[in-house]
Amino acid sequence: xxxxxxxxxxxxSHLDDSKATEESWLRICSKLKxxxxxxxxRTWLTKIALGPVDGDEITLLLPTRFLRDWVRSQYGDxxxxxxxxxxxxxxxxxxxxxxxxxxxxxxALLLEENPTPATANTPSEPEDTGRTTPxxxxxxxxxxxxxxxxxxxxxxxxxxxAYACARRVAEKPSSVGFNPLFLYGGxxxxxTHLMHAIGAELLQRGNVSVAYMSAExxxxxxxxxxxxxxxxxxxxxxxxxxxxxxxxxxxxxxKDNTQEEFFHTFxxxxxxxRQIVVSAxxxxxxxxxxxxxxxxxxxxxxxxxxxxxxxxxxxxILEAKAAAxxxxxxxxxxxxxxxxxxxxVRELExxxxxxxxxxxxxxxxxxxxxxxxxxxxxxxxxxxRVTIEEIQKKVAEHWxxxxxxxxxxxxxxxxxxxxxxxxxxxxxxxxxxxxxxxRKFGNRDHTTVMHAVSRVAELMERDAxxxxxxELMRRMLES
Ligand code: ADP
Ligand code: MG
Numbered sequence: 355x356x357x358x359x360x361x362x363x364x365x366x367s368h369l370d371d372s373k374a375t376e377e378s379w380l381r382i383c384s385k386l387k388x389x390x391x392x393x394x395x396r397t398w399l400t401k402i403a404l405g406p407v408d409g410d411e412i413t414l415l416l417p418t419r420f421l422r423d424w425v426r427s428q429y430g431d432x433x434x435x436x437x438x439x440x441x442x443x444x445x446x447x448x449x450x451x452x453x454x455x456x457x458x459x460x461x462a463l464l465l466e467e468n469p470t471p472a473t474a475n476t477p478s479e480p481e482d483t484g485r486t487t488p489x490x491x492x493x494x495x496x497x498x499x500x501x502x503x504x505x506x507x508x509x510x511x512x513x514x515x516a517y518a519c520a521r522r523v524a525e526k527p528s529s530v531g532f533n534p535l536f537l538y539g540g541x542x543x544x545x546t547h548l549m550h551a552i553g554a555e556l557l558q559r560g561n562v563s564v565a566y567m568s569a570e571x572x573x574x575x576x577x578x579x580x581x582x583x584x585x586x587x588x589x590x591x592x593x594x595x596x597x598x599x600x601x602x603x604x605x606x607x608x609k610d611n612t613q614e615e616f617f618h619t620f621x622x623x624x625x626x627x628r629q630i631v632v633s634a635x636x637x638x639x640x641x642x643x644x645x646x647x648x649x650x651x652x653x654x655x656x657x658x659x660x661x662x663x664x665x666x667x668x669x670x671i672l673e674a675k676a677a678a679x680x681x682x683x684x685x686x687x688x689x690x691x692x693x694x695x696x697x698x699v700r701e702l703e704x705x706x707x708x709x710x711x712x713x714x715x716x717x718x719x720x721x722x723x724x725x726x727x728x729x730x731x732x733x734x735x736x737x738x739r740v741t742i743e744e745i746q747k748k749v750a751e752h753w754x755x756x757x758x759x760x761x762x763x764x765x766x767x768x769x770x771x772x773x774x775x776x777x778x779x780x781x782x783x784x785x786x787x788x789x790x791x792x793r794k795f796g797n798r799d800h801t802t803v804m805h806a807v808s809r810v811a812e813l814m815e816r817d818a819x820x821x822x823x824x825e826l827m828r829r830m831l832e833s
Pocket of ligand 2: 602
């Protein structure tokens with residue numbers, strides 16, 4: 355048996371009487387290898403050993419907690435599926451550390467904080483470039499989601515700047531002022547979509563190598579390279595691409611060694627005139643916890659914010675997606691969704707997809723009633739999403755006033771303004787009526803709430819810093 359925990363033969367001694375299981379496993383392994391590629395397979399999946407089958411559950415063993423967590427998060431669902439296809443009685447896959455309770459078992463995460471001397475001393479310009487095998491190289495080359503293109507990205511006020519920057523980079527990578535391109539914004543607003551779109555466009559134009567990976571993957575790749583003593587290859591691969599895109603950079607906060615590695619890669623690429631695209635949930639200056647020099651460099655090119663969606667953009671997105679699906683969704687329903695699901699595009703899309711699937715399945719037209727019925731749980735969750743109390747608490751904290759001042763009669767600007775913001779957010783983020791909101795703010799009249807809402811909207815138009823503050827609050831409350 356070639357697949358196993360290196361030094362714990364006992365872990366699969368029970369296999370003697372289950373040859374069939376072992377054969378199934380070998381078939382699963384070969385499928386997995388085909389799906390994930392040789393390198394990925396070798397790095398993570400050859401470490402798995404078969405454990406016992408118990409009823410509808412099979413246990414798979416991994417030598418360390420780190421490996422178990424990684425395999426679980428990346429391949430857990432797929433492993434369950436494959437097992438179920440092979441042995442229909444197996445419905446669940448349990449992943450366990452082979453030697454539970456052994457505190458000496460090394461974990462790769464430790465490497466993150468204590469790199470081996472070999473890595474620390476690795477020269478940054480390795481001379482032996484011939485060692486990169488094509489299969490290793492293909493491993494970092496972008497695997498792009500073909501649905502995420504510029505054509506399928508709906509442009510509106512909140513994202514038009516980011517979109518324009520992304521297009522520009524795709525058309526003319528490494529142009530002055532656009533390198534790096536730093537895209538930031540809340541969850542589900544299209545950062546990943548835009549990055550894939552850049553990649554797709556570049557590849558279509560041909561003759562460029564593009565690498566795209568999440569910061570998380572970057573870290574695991576880096577750790578895997580340290581484990582397999584192939585950091586040189588890893589560095590070389592990264593530094594040989596024309597365009598490097600790293601998604602969700604905030605993940606690197608607190609991961610100092612990976613950050614350091616990224617910083618060097620970043621510099622090497624930019625110095626060589628290659629393009630970098632990075633996304634994060636905050637602007638470079640707000641990414642506290644990133645090393646200063648990296649933060650500074652990230653902010654040196656073009657920084658583009660994707661704002662929370664507006665009602666108009668949500669409608670446009672829904673229209674585009676409904677049209678693409680071929681199912682007729684009445685305008686009334688689209689408006690209802692755009693009104694109810696304001697958090698982000700991912701959730702909006704999820705809700706629409708569910709409606710469409712339902713319509714296709716039952717062949718019934720989409721109506722408002724059917725929508726409310728089919729999306730019952732989503733809509734309920736959204737109604738419950740933010741409470742006025744939470745809004746008051748967050749706003750009071752942010753502007754440093756007492757919570758009781760949300761309902762007090764004090765009219766000093768320092769108190770009144772945050773209170774107005776809280777009323778504005780209550781109107782935006784909850785489905786409460788104006789009188790209901792007024793009651794929660796010390797029994798104020800609904801006209802006071804109305805005034806607060808329009809006043810805040812007006813101020814946001816005039817004062818960009820204030821608008822950003824309010825927008826930030828909204829994001830915090832919605833996340
Ligand atoms: P992020 O990376 O910012 O969290 P994603 O790029 O993953 O968000 O977007 C979430 C989902 O919403 C994706 O399916 C994406 O295609 C879709 N989406 C986001 N913004 C738009 C847009 N402007 N037009 C069309 N689809 C969008
Ligand atoms: Mg993303």
